[in-house]
Amino acid sequence: MWSSLLGQSSINALTQTLQFTEKRHELISSNVANMDTPNYKTRDLDVDRFQNSLRQAIEEPAKTRTRSPGERSPGEITALDEVSDQWQKTRDVSKQVLFHDGHDISLEEQVTEAAKNQTMHFTAVALLKAQFRTMQMAITENVNV
Amino acid sequence: MISALDVSTSALVAQRTRLNTISSNIANMSTLRNEKGENKPYQPKHVIFQADENMIGDNGTAGVKVEKIETEESEPLYRYQPDHPLAIQDGKWKGYVAYPNINLTEQMVDALEATRAYEANVGVMEITKGISRQTLSLIA
Numbered sequence A: 001m002w003s004s005l006l007g008q009s010s011i012n013a014l015t016q017t018l019q020f021t022e023k024r025h026e027l028i029s030s031n032v033a034n035m036d037t038p039n040y041k042t043r044d045l046d047v048d049r050f051q052n053s054l055r056q057a058i059e060e061p062a063k064t065r066t067r068s069p070g071e072r073s074p075g076e077i078t079a080l081d082e083v084s085d086q087w088q089k090t091r092d093v094s095k096q097v098l099f100h101d102g103h104d105i106s107l108e109e110q111v112t113e114a115a116k117n118q119t120m121h122f123t124a125v126a127l128l129k130a131q132f133r134t135m136q137m138a139i140t141e142n143v144n145v
Numbered sequence B: 001m002i003s004a005l006d007v008s009t010s011a012l013v014a015q016r017t018r019l020n021t022i023s024s025n026i027a028n029m030s031t032l033r034n035e036k037g038e039n040k041p042y043q044p045k046h047v048i049f050q051a052d053e054n055m056i057g058d059n060g061t062a063g064v065k066v067e068k069i070e071t072e073e074s075e076p077l078y079r080y081q082p083d084h085p086l087a088i089q090d091g092k093w094k095g096y097v098a099y100p101n102i103n104l105t106e107q108m109v110d111a112l113e114a115t116r117a118y119e120a121n122v123g124v125m126e127i128t129k130g131i132s133r134q135t136l137s138l139i140a
Helices: A002-008 A011-033 A047-063 A079-084 A107-140 B002-027 B104-136
Strands: B045-052 B063-071 B077-080 B096-099
Touching: A011 A047, A011 A107, A011 B002, A011 B063, A011 B104, A107 B104, B002 B045, B002 B063, B002 B104
Parallel strands: none
Antiparallel strands: B045 B063, B077 B096
């Protein structure tokens, strides 16, 4: 019952998003922390890549409806694992100004990315909360949860 | 998530070290003797940062650490003050006094940069706190 209840909804996809934004935030923090470190290169996770593999992971099982119960549901998405080890390759150094001491960090860009990432995180949390509220409504048979 | 706070903290510590070094450079602008009491002008110091890859793990997150504090080996600034008690008695610089070669403008710009970097990291810490609070609000 639980796997169908939790697996069919977007809860697991949202959880993946939360994990992704947390990972990404850690990388952005280390970029800002290493603002004055010689030879440090900006690191990032690719948002588009993550969302693409998330979409694939959601769509694929939906297409092959023949899967037996308990098999990989949209919830058990491994999108994050595929992306999280790619952190070094996502950035083209030549796009940035390379300073004399060999680093390429643009503070403005990093702060913007942090804000974007935060918004993504907040959105996912808000959606998760809405999901839980709906569930709560069904359980308590009370609309005013 | 909490590790992001540790990363920012490491940067705060590093930037503070840098600011301390700058303070000591400016404070010793006119220091003519070294800590042993010899007639050697103070030499400016520079903090070298290094990315600390092992702070959190191997997931690409890196903190900062102060790799070393280097002492600049620059020529002192010679000023002609023949009546000064520490004036050089003989040789090419007879009658001159050796002062530390500290560029105040350079030091002030560096101090400003360190302050801004410190502020930027405090800003990131606020974002980290916001994200954590939001995540925790799921259970509350």
